[in-house]
Amino acid sequence: MNVLVARTTEQIDLAFSQLSAATVVGCDTETSSLNPRFGKMFSIQFSDGEFNLLVPLSEGVQLGRLGELLADESIIKIFHNAKFDLDFLGAVGVKVNNVFDTMIAERVLTRGANQSASLAETLYRYFAVDLEKSHRSKFNKSWDGVWTEELVDYALSDVTHLPALMREQESWMEKLVLHEEYEQQVARLDISF
Numbered sequence: 001m002n003v004l005v006a007r008t009t010e011q012i013d014l015a016f017s018q019l020s021a022a023t024v025v026g027c028d029t030e031t032s033s034l035n036p037r038f039g040k041m042f043s044i045q046f047s048d049g050e051f052n053l054l055v056p057l058s059e060g061v062q063l064g065r066l067g068e069l070l071a072d073e074s075i076i077k078i079f080h081n082a083k084f085d086l087d088f089l090g091a092v093g094v095k096v097n098n099v100f101d102t103m104i105a106e107r108v109l110t111r112g113a114n115q116s117a118s119l120a121e122t123l124y125r126y127f128a129v130d131l132e133k134s135h136r137s138k139f140n141k142s143w144d145g146v147w148t149e150e151l152v153d154y155a156l157s158d159v160t161h162l163p164a165l166m167r168e169q170e171s172w173m174e175k176l177v178l179h180e181e182y183e184q185q186v187a188r189l190d191i192s193f
Contacts, residue, residue, distance in 0.1 A: 001160065003052045005152055012064040015046070015053045019069055022048035024076040024100075026162025029085045030155050032141050036091035042139055043147070044089075045155050049163040052156045058145035063094065073097045078162040080119040101186065102162060105169040108182045123161050126168050131157055 006012045019025050026047040033039030042058040046066070055061055063070075070077060070089070075098060079085050082101040089096055106117040115121070123129040135154040173179050 001052055001156075002050055003054075003152065003156060005054045005056060005147060007056065007059065007061055009064060012055070012061075012066060015051075015055075016065040016069055018051050019046055019048055019053065019066075020072070020075070022075060024048070024078055024163045024166060025069070026078045026159035026166075027070070027085065027096075028079065028155070028158045028162075029088050030139050031088055032139060032143070034084070036088045039088070039141075041088050041092065042143070042145065043155055045159045047156065047159040047162065049160070052160055054147070054152050054155055056145075056147050058143075059147070067094055070094055070096045076100050076166070078102060078166045080122075080158070080162065080165075100166050102165050102169060104185050105166070105173065105182055108178050108185055109169060109172055109176070119158060123165065126165060127161060129161060 004011060004015055006015050026045075026049070028045045030042045030045075031039045032042065042056070044055050044057065044063065044066075046053040046055075046069075055063060055066065057063075069075065077096055077098060078100045080101070081103045082099050086096055086099070102122065103117050103119070106122050110117065115125070120131040120133060123131060132154065135151060138151065173182055
């Protein structure tokens, strides 16, 4: 797995060059709480499925040109539970365009099947990937903001598989003629992508 923790402007620019060539990019944030009014973002992660990037905002690193990537309408940004991440990104003035939400897609695909649409269970169903979620509890208001290798791996595990997951979900929605239902669900949540 090609991993970069970008701490310098040069590293941010390198990551921008790499990711801006992609057609789809998985995205996720790590935060101190569930509410952007009271919490803060500790990081934002990106992955095109091969190149995996963590921007440690907790260390004072700025998004730089990666903000342009998020606003770029030609690149699909894939989130799982996009509303959560977009609320935090919006609270700090970051605009995100052209979003695909794998959680909403999974809810559309599994409706009536009584299956969870959590990322961990969804990735297990599609790819037999076991996500380790025990590290999540470290991201709280008293966290020291230091990114250990273990925490970087944890944070990136949520985005690495998102491009492949979106492709699988898109394929199934096409086969089952559910794209319109997906669009209706997105519209109901009033998420402005």
